[in-house]
Amino acid sequence: MPKKNLAILSILLLALIMVTIKFAPDLILTPAITAPATIRTLIKGENSGIEKPCLNEHPEWREAQEIDGVKIEASPLCEPDNPYDVAASVRGTNQISMQTLMQTHLSEDALVMGEDLDHDGDPDIIHIKLEIVELNGSSPDGNYLVNTYDIAPGVQPGLWVFAPKSSGMALKNFNSLVANPLLRAPSPVIRVEQGDKVYITLENTHYLPHTIHLHGVDHPWRTAAGEDNDGMEEHAVFPGRSHTYEIQPRHAGTMLYHCHVQTAQHFMMGLHGMFIVEENRPNNWVQTFNIGAGQVRHPSVAVKETYQQEYDLFYQSIDKRLSQIIQTNIDPRLIAKNMARDYNMTESHENYFLLNGHSFPYTLRDGLIAVNENERIKLRIANVQRSPIALHFHGHKATLTDNDGVSLPEALQTIRDVFDIAPAQRLDLSLQTINDGLHSYSPGLWMFHDHVPTGTTTDGMEPGGNMAILAYRSLLDEQGMPTLHDQLLAQVFDKNYYAKIRPVWEGSNYAVQLGDAGLLQPHLLRIMVFALLVGLSLGLLIFIVLFIKRGRA
Amino acid sequence: MTFVKLLGPALLGLSYLMAYPAHAMMEHEGMMMDDKGMIMHANHDTLPRDCQKLAGDVDITIRAGHEHAQKFPGKMYAFDQQEWDVAPCSRINITFINDDDIRHQLMIHGLPGYIYPQGMFHLELYGKGELKASLIMPAQIKTYLVHCELAQHMEKGMKAQLKVGGGDGDLSSIPGISAPVHADAYQINWNNMTWIAITLAFAIGGVLPFWLSKLKAKG
Numbered sequence: 001m002p003k004k005n006l007a008i009l010s011i012l013l014l015a016l017i018m019v020t021i022k023f024a025p026d027l028i029l030t031p032a033i034t035a036p037a038t039i040r041t042l043i044k045g046e047n048s049g050i051e052k053p054c055l056n057e058h059p060e061w062r063e064a065q066e067i068d069g070v071k072i073e074a075s076p077l078c079e080p081d082n083p084y085d086v087a088a089s090v091r092g093t094n095q096i097s098m099q100t101l102m103q104t105h106l107s108e109d110a111l112v113m114g115e116d117l118d119h120d121g122d123p124d125i126i127h128i129k130l131e132i133v134e135l136n137g138s139s140p141d142g143n144y145l146v147n148t149y150d151i152a153p154g155v156q157p158g159l160w161v162f163a164p165k166s167s168g169m170a171l172k173n174f175n176s177l178v179a180n181p182l183l184r185a186p187s188p189v190i191r192v193e194q195g196d197k198v199y200i201t202l203e204n205t206h207y208l209p210h211t212i213h214l215h216g217v218d219h220p221w222r223t224a225a226g227e228d229n230d231g232m233e234e235h236a237v238f239p240g241r242s243h244t245y246e247i248q249p250r251h252a253g254t255m256l257y258h259c260h261v262q263t264a265q266h267f268m269m270g271l272h273g274m275f276i277v278e279e280n281r282p283n284n285w286v287q288t289f290n291i292g293a294g295q296v297r298h299p300s301v302a303v304k305e306t307y308q309q310e311y312d313l314f315y316q317s318i319d320k321r322l323s324q325i326i327q328t329n330i331d332p333r334l335i336a337k338n339m340a341r342d343y344n345m346t347e348s349h350e351n352y353f354l355l356n357g358h359s360f361p362y363t364l365r366d367g368l369i370a371v372n373e374n375e376r377i378k379l380r381i382a383n384v385q386r387s388p389i390a391l392h393f394h395g396h397k398a399t400l401t402d403n404d405g406v407s408l409p410e411a412l413q414t415i416r417d418v419f420d421i422a423p424a425q426r427l428d429l430s431l432q433t434i435n436d437g438l439h440s441y442s443p444g445l446w447m448f449h450d451h452v453p454t455g456t457t458t459d460g461m462e463p464g465g466n467m468a469i470l471a472y473r474s475l476l477d478e479q480g481m482p483t484l485h486d487q488l489l490a491q492v493f494d495k496n497y498y499a500k501i502r503p504v505w506e507g508s509n510y511a512v513q514l515g516d517a518g519l520l521q522p523h524l525l526r527i528m529v530f531a532l533l534v535g536l537s538l539g540l541l542i543f544i545v546l547f548i549k550r551g552r553a
Numbered sequence: 554m555t556f557v558k559l560l561g562p563a564l565l566g567l568s569y570l571m572a573y574p575a576h577a578m579m580e581h582e583g584m585m586m587d588d589k590g591m592i593m594h595a596n597h598d599t600l601p602r603d604c605q606k607l608a609g610d611v612d613i614t615i616r617a618g619h620e621h622a623q624k625f626p627g628k629m630y631a632f633d634q635q636e637w638d639v640a641p642c643s644r645i646n647i648t649f650i651n652d653d654d655i656r657h658q659l660m661i662h663g664l665p666g667y668i669y670p671q672g673m674f675h676l677e678l679y680g681k682g683e684l685k686a687s688l689i690m691p692a693q694i695k696t697y698l699v700h701c702e703l704a705q706h707m708e709k710g711m712k713a714q715l716k717v718g719g720g721d722g723d724l725s726s727i728p729g730i731s732a733p734v735h736a737d738a739y740q741i742n743w744n745n746m747t748w749i750a751i752t753l754a755f756a757i758g759g760v761l762p763f764w765l766s767k768l769k770a771k772g
Contacts, residue, residue, distance in 0.1 A: 140733035
């Protein structure tokens with residue numbers, strides 16, 4: 001074939017390519033007149049993620065009761081604290097009946113109450129044993145998480161917690177991967193009486209070294225035997241080992257305890273809790289463990305002098321990427337390397353915000369403050385997030401009474417509706433439900449939450465985070481759930497909502513107008529023409545190459 | 554160790570069934586506990602239905618602790634042995650020793666439920682110490698799971714298997730014996746030898762066609 005034909009073919013190819021480009025399909029189309037219709041994102045197994053707002057597993061736990069001589073206040077919530085845990089926490093695991101101990105998961109040496117040294121009617125030597133538990137961790141036996149603990153529907157971040165020493169299975173039952181109810185976030189609130197001789201033993205059941213540092217609690221730097229008593233990094237308690245910290249606190253107040261090994265990481269993994277020293281009074285049996293924080297069902301003598309109720313509120317945040325390290329690795333060496341060296345904590349973010357171990361809507365099950373009118377309620381609040389919180393109560397202004405466990409003189413007890421709490425700070429508030437237009441605006445189901453906007457999100461999904469409700473008891477139903485919120489509850493007690501599969505307003509009357517937009521159909525003819533032209537161009541190119549080659553040969 | 558509190562099974566069983574049905578494991582007889590540990594569902598005398606008579610006694614000492622995991626890279630806790638094989642209908646007399654200062658358990662699963670409630674035999678030591686208990690294995694050829702059920706202890710190595718009559722296979726992720734189902738990923742050791750081997754293989758591959766065609770031409 002002459003060279004002229006080759007030139008013509010080449011020009012033809014060039015033209016063809018230009019036309020092909022013209023017919024290239026768009027990645028995004030704009031509709032001519034009508035936008036695509038709203039689609040339902042979930043069709044198959046659509047409601048599989050929806051759960052009952054309240055499982056109502058132990059209605060008999062709600063009423064006021066007396067167990068082994070321990071008076072336990074009523075708790076109207078959906079998930080009240082186990083009253084047997086409360087009884088054991090007040091009397092000690094060594095002084096309750098075997099029947100009561102059997103209703104807890106506590107070991108018999110978890111809390112040993114000793115002698116009444118000053119003969120004022122309550123024990124003064126207290127032995128507390130804590131273990132360390134991993135929740136939502138990985139397993140070499142399959143691609144699933146073990147000892148699971150949901151902070152919200154379907155949300156299972158990897159967590160470490162201190163737990164009272166337990167006995168028996170760590171799982172809820174034989175055929176389950178769910179952790180037993182004693183093993184949960186946050187680490188238990190620990191209460192002792194001012195002047196008590198308290199021995200806190202860390203039995204490190206975990207696979208990394210840890211300590212207990214008693215933040216703000218009056219403690220000597222060394223034990224009587226001259227050993228470490230401050231829980232610093234260089235005195236780490238290694239796996240399989242134990243260490244006892246000794247205190248005899250002279251000052252009462254709301255304090256903290258936390259692990260001080262690789263502190264930035266271990267703190268954000270959940271190794272922190274409230275440590276409360278109650279004022280010394282005669283016959284003052286304090287509730288040593290408040291499992292899961294929240295309402296104190298057996299308040300101390302001093303608290304009862306001024307308040308009708310007491311609640312512990314613990315604000316915690318989780319870094320999703322940090323917590324995933326224990327879910328993607330099993331080998332402790334890989335976990336240690338990933339956490340300490342590969343992951344840079346200065347690039348950490350907070351993705352989950354928890355009040356008492358749960359994010360909304362699970363805060364509705366056990367994180368409510370349930371009040372009556374004309375009550376005075378003591379709130380002990382700790383912030384262990386990496387960011388400050390700005391705690392806001394709807395419909396109320398509370399009074400600040402203590403900062404970091406130190407009482408303020410009356411003149412400095414300010415009344416506010418937003419309280420800023422820096423990381424590791426504690427505030428004691430007096431919340432009064434007196435409908436006077438200042439302390440309370442009226443009975444209601446009033447939200448309370450961190451007013452930093454991200455605080456009410458769960459990995460970016462709203463409503464979530466540490467949102468909870470200050471609920472007047474007359475507005476709770478018999479299962480302790482807030483009335484008048486049915487539509488919201490149906491929307492958020494759904495793991496597909498927090499998995500970001502369901503649109504926000506799908507359950508409303510506006511589902512059609514605010515649901516997910518469907519897809520546009522592609523221009524089939526245009527796409528076919530484009531494909532034809534691409535094929536033609538390629539074919540022509542090969543033809544030309546072969547042609548040149550044959551010409552040379 | 555002395556077990557001072559033997560539970561009154563009938564009374565307890567009744568009260569727990571009423572108050573707390575989820576806690577079935579607390580309601581049975583044969584559970585003994587004190588402040589050092591507990592024994593659940595020990596069985597010294599009852600012969601399983603498929604056994605004509607006791608085949609004999611097997612004495613086994615099992616130690617638990619972090620030190621026993623040192624020989625298994627990537628593990629933190631382990632028993633001192635990972636496998637036992639006994640004849641069908643043997644009575645196993647276990648001495649369980651905890652070498653750590655923390656809690657450990659020795660649980661055996663999959664046993665006949667009519668002797669061992671929930672198919673489970675459970676020893677637990679609340680700290681350093683020792684306890685003894687017996688159980689009688691059925692005649693069935695089977696491999697039983699032995700593990701510590703504290704959070705992450707099995708996952709970090711405290712897992713073993715008890716075979717009766719040679720067993721019916723291996724369980725997964727037994728340290729030193731069987732592979733995990735869900736394994737960690739590790740870095741690969743790319744060293745000079747690896748590179749030399751790759752280069753050499755590459756060169757041979759390139760020369761091979763020419764060498765073959767030459768060979769063919771000669772032939």
